[in-house]
Amino acid sequence: MDILSKIKTLLNTMSLKEKIGQLNQESCDMENMELIKERIRHGQLGSVILATSATSGNDEQRKTPTDIINELQRTALKESPLGIPLLFGRDVIHGHKTVLPIPLALSATFHPELVKTGYRCIAQEAANDGIQWTFAPMLDISRDPRWGRCIEGVGEDPYLGTKMAEVIVKGFQGDNPADKDTLAACAKHYIGYGAMDGGRDYGQAEISDYTLRNIYLRPFQSAIKSGVATVMTAFHELNGTAPSASRYLVHDLLKEELGFDGFVVSDWASIEQLISQGIARDRQQAAELAIKAGVDMDMSCRCYADYLEELVNTGRISMETLHESVTRILYIKYKFGLFEHPYSTHIPINSSRHREIAKSCSDESMVLLKNQNHILPLSPQKRIVAIGPLLYEKRALLGNWVLDGDEEQVSTVANALKKIHPNIILTSSPYLWEDCLPDIRKADAVIVVLGESKKMSGEANSLAHVELPPEQFAYIKRIHALGKPLIGVMCFGRPIAMEEAEPYLEAILYAWHCGTCTGESIASILYGEVNPSGKLPMTFPRCTGQIPIYYNHPASSRHEYFYYTETDNGANTYHDCRSTPLYPFGYGLSYTQFSYRNLSVEPSCLSIKELLAGKTFRISAALQNIGNCTGKEVAQCYLHARASSMARPLRELKGFVKKELAPLEEQQITFQLGYKELAFYNAQSKWVVEPGLFDLYVGTDCYASNALVISVKP
Ligand code: BGC
Numbered sequence: 001m002d003i004l005s006k007i008k009t010l011l012n013t014m015s016l017k018e019k020i021g022q023l024n025q026e027s028c029d030m031e032n033m034e035l036i037k038e039r040i041r042h043g044q045l046g047s048v049i050l051a052t053s054a055t056s057g058n059d060e061q062r063k064t065p066t067d068i069i070n071e072l073q074r075t076a077l078k079e080s081p082l083g084i085p086l087l088f089g090r091d092v093i094h095g096h097k098t099v100l101p102i103p104l105a106l107s108a109t110f111h112p113e114l115v116k117t118g119y120r121c122i123a124q125e126a127a128n129d130g131i132q133w134t135f136a137p138m139l140d141i142s143r144d145p146r147w148g149r150c151i152e153g154v155g156e157d158p159y160l161g162t163k164m165a166e167v168i169v170k171g172f173q174g175d176n177p178a179d180k181d182t183l184a185a186c187a188k189h190y191i192g193y194g195a196m197d198g199g200r201d202y203g204q205a206e207i208s209d210y211t212l213r214n215i216y217l218r219p220f221q222s223a224i225k226s227g228v229a230t231v232m233t234a235f236h237e238l239n240g241t242a243p244s245a246s247r248y249l250v251h252d253l254l255k256e257e258l259g260f261d262g263f264v265v266s267d268w269a270s271i272e273q274l275i276s277q278g279i280a281r282d283r284q285q286a287a288e289l290a291i292k293a294g295v296d297m298d299m300s301c302r303c304y305a306d307y308l309e310e311l312v313n314t315g316r317i318s319m320e321t322l323h324e325s326v327t328r329i330l331y332i333k334y335k336f337g338l339f340e341h342p343y344s345t346h347i348p349i350n351s352s353r354h355r356e357i358a359k360s361c362s363d364e365s366m367v368l369l370k371n372q373n374h375i376l377p378l379s380p381q382k383r384i385v386a387i388g389p390l391l392y393e394k395r396a397l398l399g400n401w402v403l404d405g406d407e408e409q410v411s412t413v414a415n416a417l418k419k420i421h422p423n424i425i426l427t428s429s430p431y432l433w434e435d436c437l438p439d440i441r442k443a444d445a446v447i448v449v450l451g452e453s454k455k456m457s458g459e460a461n462s463l464a465h466v467e468l469p470p471e472q473f474a475y476i477k478r479i480h481a482l483g484k485p486l487i488g489v490m491c492f493g494r495p496i497a498m499e500e501a502e503p504y505l506e507a508i509l510y511a512w513h514c515g516t517c518t519g520e521s522i523a524s525i526l527y528g529e530v531n532p533s534g535k536l537p538m539t540f541p542r543c544t545g546q547i548p549i550y551y552n553h554p555a556s557s558r559h560e561y562f563y564y565t566e567t568d569n570g571a572n573t574y575h576d577c578r579s580t581p582l583y584p585f586g587y588g589l590s591y592t593q594f595s596y597r598n599l600s601v602e603p604s605c606l607s608i609k610e611l612l613a614g615k616t617f618r619i620s621a622a623l624q625n626i627g628n629c630t631g632k633e634v635a636q637c638y639l640h641a642r643a644s645s646m647a648r649p650l651r652e653l654k655g656f657v658k659k660e661l662a663p664l665e666e667q668q669i670t671f672q673l674g675y676k677e678l679a680f681y682n683a684q685s686k687w688v689v690e691p692g693l694f695d696l697y698v699g700t701d702c703y704a705s706n707a708l709v710i711s712v713k714p
Contacts, residue, residue, distance in 0.1 A: 003334040007327050010082070015043070016309060018082060019326045022046035023297050024305040025089070025265065028072065029062075040072060040086065041079045046329055048072060049300060050090035050131065054268045057091065057401035057458045064090060064404055066344050069130035073342050085342040087333055089133035092172075092183065093152060093401035096125035098354040098409070099515035102399040102457075102493055103138060103164075105365035107155045107537035108512070108588070110634040111658050112167040118361045119171025121354040124181040129404070130344030132336060133184040135232060137168040139219035140189055143548040145538065146199025148461030151493035151513070152401060153194060154219055155537030156550045156585060159653040161219035169226040177229070178337035180345040187223035189234030189267060190243055190254065192216045196236050199462045199547070204237035210646060213681035215552075221258055229262040229332045233295055235270050237277055244270045244290050245279050251294035263296040263328035272301035283307060291317055296325035355409075355516065362514035362521035364632070367534035368589040369508040375445060375485055376507045377528025377591055378421075385425045385439050386417055387479070388449035389472065390491045392430055396451060399493060399513030400458030409516050413449050413489065416519035420527050437482075445506070446484050447526065448476055451491030454513065458493070466494065466544050468501040480504045489522055499542035499582050510534075531591045533632035533658070535701065539563075540583035545574070551585035551702040554647035564650065564703065586636050586653070586701035592627025592663070596635070599698055599706045607713040608689055616674035617710050621698050623669045625661035632660045637671040638704060640695040645682055651702050671698070678712065 001009075011019070021039075025047035028036045039045045050069070053059045069088050076086045094100045100118045101108075109115060126134065141161055142150040154161035165187065172185040192212060196203040207216060220231070231254060233243040243249050244266050254260045271290040272283055280286035287303040288311055298304040311317040333339065368376070378384055390396060394410040411419070414426045425443070427436045440446055450472045455461060467473070480486055488505040490496070493513050502508065509532070511522050524530040541549050551563055562579040566572060572579040599621040606615050623635055637655040641648040655671035673696075678689045691714045697704040 003331055006334060007330045010084070010330065011323060011326065013082060014326070016312060018043035019322055020304060020308045022084070022326045022329050023308065024302065025049055025297050025299050026302070027051055027300060028068065033068070037072065037075050040075045043080045043082060043084070044305060045086065047087040047089060047297060050088060055459050056403060057093070058455055058460065061403045064129040064131060066130045070343050077342060084330070085333060085338040087133055087338065088131055089135060090126070090131045091136065091401060091403060092122060092126045092131060092134040093136045093138070094399065095402055095515055096122045096129070096404050097406055098122060098125060098351070098358050099398050099402050099405040100358050100361050101365040101512055101514040102151045103153060104151045104155055104493070104537060105512035105514055106361060107160055107164050108367055108534040109361060109364040110160070110535050110656055111364050112163045114360055114364060115164060116167035116171040118357050119168050120174065121357055123172045123174065123183045124347055124349060125354070126183055127181045127345050128347055128349065131183060132338060133186065133230065134172055135186045135188060136172070137165060137185065137187060137223070138189065139165050139187050139223060140194035141216050141219065142194030142538070143550040144194070144199040145466045145495040145541070146462050146464065146544070146547060147194065147196065148201065148457045148463070148494070149459055150194065150538065151399070151457045156539060157537065157552065157653050158215050158218035160537055162222035165219040165222040166226045169223050169228045173227060173229065177227070177335050178340070180337070180341050181347050182336060184229035184332055184336050185223070186230040186232050186265065187220050187228045188232035190220060190231050191234060191249060192238050193234035193236050201460045201462050202235050206239055209685055210681060210683065213685060224258050224260045229336065231260060231262065231264050233264060233266050233270055235267050235273065242270070242274055242277050242279055244295050245274050245293050247293045249293070255294055262332055263325070264294055265297040266290060266295050266299045268299050269301040271295065271298050271303045284311070287311065288316055291321060291325065296328050358515055359517040359520055362517045363524060363530045365512060365514050365534050366521055366525055366532055367510040367536055368525070368532040369510050369583055370502065370505065371589055372506045375487065376509070376526060378445070378526055380421055380423070380527070382444040383425070383442060384421070384445055384447060385427065385436060385443040386414065386447040386449065387427045387430070387436070388447070388489070389430045390449040390451040391426065393451070393491070396453045397491060397513055397518035398454065398515055400454045400461070402454070405516065411519040413519045413522050416523035417447070417526070420523045420529065440479065440482055440484060443484055445487055446479055447487045447489060448479060449489045449491065450476070452493065454493070456493065464544070466541070466547070467497045473501050476501060476504050487526065489526070491518065495538050495540045497541045497543045497546070497582065502582065528591065531629060531631040532588065533590060533634065535586050535588040535634045536583055537585070539581045539585050542577055542582045546577060546581065549581050552649035552652050555650055584702050586634070588701070590631040590633065592625055592629050592631035594633045594661070594700065595624050595626045596699055596706050597622045597624070599708055601696065601708050601710055604709070605711045605713060608691065611675040611678065611689055611712065614674065616672040618670060618672055619696060619698065619708070620668055620670045621706065622666050623659060623661065624666040625663055628663050630660065630662045632658055633700065634658045635669045636699060636701065636704060638697040638702060639673065639677065641690070642693045642695065644690050644692065646680070648680065651697065653702070
């Protein structure tokens, strides 16, 4: 029997209460365990969230309680009337026992296949603990580093976002979702949550349909195409409503237009919060609005559990609407094999392989922002002192949203440096550097490890100032005054604004919060065992006041290219700040150099009909390593429509490829641009390609200057 027939048969045997039960998700801890078991016995629970507080990324959580999971599952299977398995969900965001870099840093790898392998590993670890569903990937495009949650996302770019969405979903869900080592993924937070005013969490956003579709929707479309099992609605207020109450966003756009066939879950109490948002009068109306919008499962606030029965009995909600939601939830339970293997699995894990993959991920996530006088990589002959507030830190390096990660597996930057270079001088305490003044005076260079704790980013952790924290700025100034070259290692979640601090640092390695292997990757890069290859997934502003600043903005009516050029005539965007960012999107240095030559395109003109028939522009160039060590380059291809029915971005990423090249090695790189790459949603929300001229740029970041023109005929 196929899944839908099985569900139909099951639905015929379910009582109204049991149907509503499938739509109810609650958390369970020791205190409410008996109550939860009682609900399970009566078929009043469809899913358990393995979190004990509303902001589990910030609060200490107990490690995944596998014994409790199996016990509750046994209750569901053996003691509830129909024995429908529960679905256990947890925030496995960028790691389980092995922790990968924060998602924003993973985007900086520009290496989707590696990211997919990383997520396969953590899915296996989590499945072994009994987790079946993860609330990831977070696909909220964000142009605002003030927003603490930008670290959980894919960055500012929709194209990079679509690539990351695809591989994270496939990494979690595997080739066959019914396998034992998969997790059902959840694309969140639908939609536009990254665009809130001022980066204020739980705030509000106004996004036109044009921008919503062309920027914010794209990674979600990609996740749906990749078969994502679930989608979570966002907390914020959007265009005067909230996603959890919007039939247009959930039912019409997500389910009908995009064809999403999994189920939609609310965010933690986002249904009940419709009351605080002034969108619902009371919990009953909140439940009614949400279910009518198409939100299938209620996370943690029991609005469905308390009111759906009455809403159905009084005819305010049709049985058809209820069946639709129950069907979607049961569909995912069948699809992910819960009826076959409901308990925690026991797949042998090769932990050292997982660690190696995590190390590759952190190696490729880190971005070398500055390397004056080629001070890096450090030669072992140099006398180096390492110092700084994060030198002995472990927990911060794991980053926010780590619930099960093992801190013991993390080596501090100090230990990792010592392991690679035993003669390095480490200060005995991270801040009291007076102790080692004599050493600093004799040093050739000083490594200073700066950063922020995991609690400075993530949910409800926004900042009004994203500059280097003042005490850390004062600190580097004091060391700088000793006249030694400083190498800044920045362990932050979010992009920070470093215009003032940057001149004090001879080199800057942006190391993010890169998970289990952060320390090792920093040491490997500083000493040249690994050549840095990360590229920025988000623009780094000069100062907070420049935010939002992003590379794919349309041309302005006067200050023509403000992200791209400065003027000397006072016509810059601000009187008190330059127009350009400090570091642009796609930027990142290597210990070697690359050259791009012989850019060409074939053909240079295509008609819309030909594009629709699948013809593509084939762009190629020769990429050469012109330095003297092997390195990886992310070659990037950008597009600009010169004139369109809508103002289009000055540059839009349309392809990238990461290549490793030995010294003097040359490789041909190619990009294919077809209908999909040239199309956009127009004013009528239609997916169209418009005729005209397009500029193409290929190079090392969004400032790529190798250009070509192509044309599209009607
Ligand atoms: C967050 C979600 C998370 C959920 C469950 C909410 O506070 O916004 O991203 O998945 O909690 O922990």
